[in-house]
Amino acid sequence: EVQLVQSGAEVKKPGESLKISCKASGYTFTRNWIGWVRQMPGKGLEWMGIIFPGDSDTRYSPSFQGQVTISADKSISTAYLQWSSLKASDTALYYCARLSSSSGQGDYFDYWGRGTLVTVSS
Amino acid sequence: DIQMTQSPSSLSVSVGDRVTITCRASQGISTYLNWYQHKPGKAPNLLIYGGSSLQSGVPARFRGSGSGTDFTLTISSLQPEDFATYYCQQSYSIPHTFGQGTKLEMK
Numbered sequence: 001e002v003q004l005v006q007s008g009a010e011v012k013k014p015g016e017s018l019k020i021s022c023k024a025s026g027y028t029f030t031r032n033w034i035g036w037v038r039q040m041p042g043k044g045l046e047w048m049g050i051i052f053p054g055d056s057d058t059r060y061s062p063s064f065q066g067q068v069t070i071s072a073d074k075s076i077s078t079a080y081l082q083w084s085s086l087k088a089s090d091t092a093l094y095y096c097a098r099l100s101s102s103s104g105q106g107d108y109f110d111y112w113g114r115g116t117l118v119t120v121s122s
Numbered sequence: 123d124i125q126m127t128q129s130p131s132s133l134s135v136s137v138g139d140r141v142t143i144t145c146r147a148s149q150g151i152s153t154y155l156n157w158y159q160h161k162p163g164k165a166p167n168l169l170i171y172g173g174s175s176l177q178s179g180v181p182a183r184f185r186g187s188g189s190g191t192d193f194t195l196t197i198s199s200l201q202p203e204d205f206a207t208y209y210c211q212q213s214y215s216i217p218h219t220f221g222q223g224t225k226l227e228m229k
Contacts, residue, residue: 044223045209061217105172106154106213112165
């Protein structure tokens with residue numbers, strides 16, 4: 001059974017750094033891209049970026065490029081999302097999700113983690 | 123970025139209703155269009171991929187259609203468990219942008 005288990009909720013102050021995780025199981029981690037999706041309070045879903053754990057190839061949304069870093073450790077089947085200096089506007093629920101593909105039908109997130117709530121407040 | 127626009131943003135509906143949600147892309151995306159259902163406190167759930175392919179385990183009352191720029195999600199007979207927010211998403215080009223969501227509310 002495919003599972004994505006995300007790390008627990010975090011409360012941080014502005015300017016602090018943070019790294020949240022997403023541990024995958026039930027499939028070969030290096031064969032699928034993994035993505036991160038943000039949901040700010042009361043808002044919709046925003047695509048942040050994806051990483052291919054096999055070779056760490058990473059693609060970012062322009063909205064998030066330079067704001068976060070996506071990485072993966074294939075030895076422990078875990079993807080990460082990190083910030084070097086948090087802002088109050090980073091307060092949100094962050095989901096990781098596995099990306100799958102079907103020929104001629106594009107890519108889609110077929111398995112999701114339950115989300116990590118990040119609260120940034122002074 | 124490709125912009126995805128859903129309509130309506132919210133919909134008051136009753137159990138048994140036929141529900142239609144539309145999604146328009148700012149440029150042609152072939153059939154690279156996905157639909158997700160999202161309930162508060164839960165992970166989003168993939169319903170439809172490739173415009174019209176039903177994800178395994180999703181009830182047949184959910185149907186996706188469309189190509190190019192205009193797409194539709196239809197729920198043939200709304201069930202109590204279908205009250206949620208629905209998002210379209212394009213996977214034609216990165217970033218794979220989502221629509222703003224359509225919330226189904228009880229009439």
